[in-house]
Amino acid sequence: MRGDRVEIVIDAGAGTRTYQVVATRAGRRVEITQGRGVVEVTEVTRGGTPVRTARFMASRVLALVEHPAGRQGSVSEPAVDGPVGTVGQDGRP
Numbered sequence: 001m002r003g004d005r006v007e008i009v010i011d012a013g014a015g016t017r018t019y020q021v022v023a024t025r026a027g028r029r030v031e032i033t034q035g036r037g038v039v040e041v042t043e044v045t046r047g048g049t050p051v052r053t054a055r056f057m058a059s060r061v062l063a064l065v066e067h068p069a070g071r072q073g074s075v076s077e078p079a080v081d082g083p084v085g086t087v088g089q090d091g092r093p
Contacts, residue, residue, distance in 0.1 A: 003069030009062045
């Protein structure tokens, strides 16, 4: 989803470096794969075509932080006083 991003923190020897891969357009997503000593972060289209790829040596990756985009159109739960879903002995809330 547009706005999803992954932040990668790498050990660069004398310090750390931070990289970001961001889903730049609607319908794109960011996928993370790892194997054979390599961490790969890829921006992918709806059809699965890779648009942008970042590869890092797994031994140098200090942190991999996923930041999901705020979901538009999601309904937030209303604030409720007291326990949710409790019913009295007479069957009424």
